[in-house]
Amino acid sequence: xxxxxxxxxxxxxxxxxxxxxxxxxxxxxxxxxxxxxxxxxxxxxxxxxxxxxxxxxxxxxxxxxxxxxxxxxxxxxxxxxxxxxxxxxxxxxxxxxxxxxxxxxxxxxxxxxxxxxxxxxxxxxxxxxxxxxxxxxxxxxxxxxxxxxxxxxx
Numbered sequence: 458x459x460x461x462x463x464x465x466x467x468x469x470x471x472x473x474x475x476x477x478x479x480x481x482x483x484x485x486x487x488x489x490x491x492x493x494x495x496x497x498x499x500x501x502x503x504x505x506x507x508x509x510x511x512x513x514x515x516x517x518x519x520x521x522x523x524x525x526x527x528x529x530x531x532x533x534x535x536x537x538x539x540x541x542x543x544x545x546x547x548x549x550x551x552x553x554x555x556x557x558x559x560x561x562x563x564x565x566x567x568x569x570x571x572x573x574x575x576x577x578x579x580x581x582x583x584x585x586x587x588x589x590x591x592x593x594x595x596x597x598x599x600x601x602x603x604x605x606x607x608x609x610x611x
Contacts, residue, residue, distance in 0.1 A: 502564070502565045502566055502567045503562035503563075503564065503565075503566050504566060504567070504568055505520050505521055505522045505562075505566050505568065506520070506521045507519065507520045507521075507568055507570065508520075509570055509573075511573065511574070511596075514595060514596055515593050515594060515595050515596060516572055516573065516574065516576055516593075516594045516596065517591065517592070517593050517594075518539060518541075518570055518591070518592040518594075519589055519590070519591045519592075520541060520568065520589065520590045520591075521588060521589055522543065522545065522566070522585075522588065522589070522590050523587075523588030523589075524545050524546075524548075524561075524588070525543050525544070525545045525590075526546075527585055529543045529544045529545075529546070530542070530543045530585070530590065531543060532583060532592065534578075534581070534594075537571055537572045538569060538570070538571060538572070539569070539570045539571075539572055539592065539594075540567070540568070540569045540570075541566075541567075541568045541570070541590070541592075542565070542566065542567045542568075543565070543566055544564060544565050544566070545562065545563050545564065545566065546563065547563040572594060574596060574597075575596065575597035575599075576594035576595060576596060576597055577594070577595040577596065577597050577598070580594075580595040581593065581594050581595070
């Protein structure tokens with residue numbers, strides 16, 4: 458199958474006699490030339506590492522998103538679902554590079570977190586420092602009603 462004309466093609470290295478002694482699997486060869494793989498790589502979302510924990514008075518969501526500009530975040534809270542979306546832009550832009558190792562993800566990210574207990578929507582705080590987005594949701598104070606003392610009649 459020929460490489461896709463819609464995006465960059467991924468080519469398998471030509472076989473060299475004695476290089477590895479094995480041929481490239483036909484499925485792998487097809488996948489390398491498939492336009493679907495290119496779409497997944499170029500248009501996929503990534504998921505930043507995220508910690509969610511509780512303290513005695515708050516639920517804390519801490520996300521590692523170094524290099525994201527504050528205006529590139531979208532934070533939505535609906536019921537017990539917190540959704541954080543954004544985009545980390547590649548600082549090099551369209552400069553052509555040959556990576557030897559690539560571990561930093563770029564592009565659109567999306568995380569949905571279920572909030573484990575009731576929270577107070579009036580006291581929610583968000584901050585972005587040193588590459589970490591931190592959202593603090595104060596726990597809701599449960600109303601227990603007035604205190605009543607009862608005497609037991611015997």
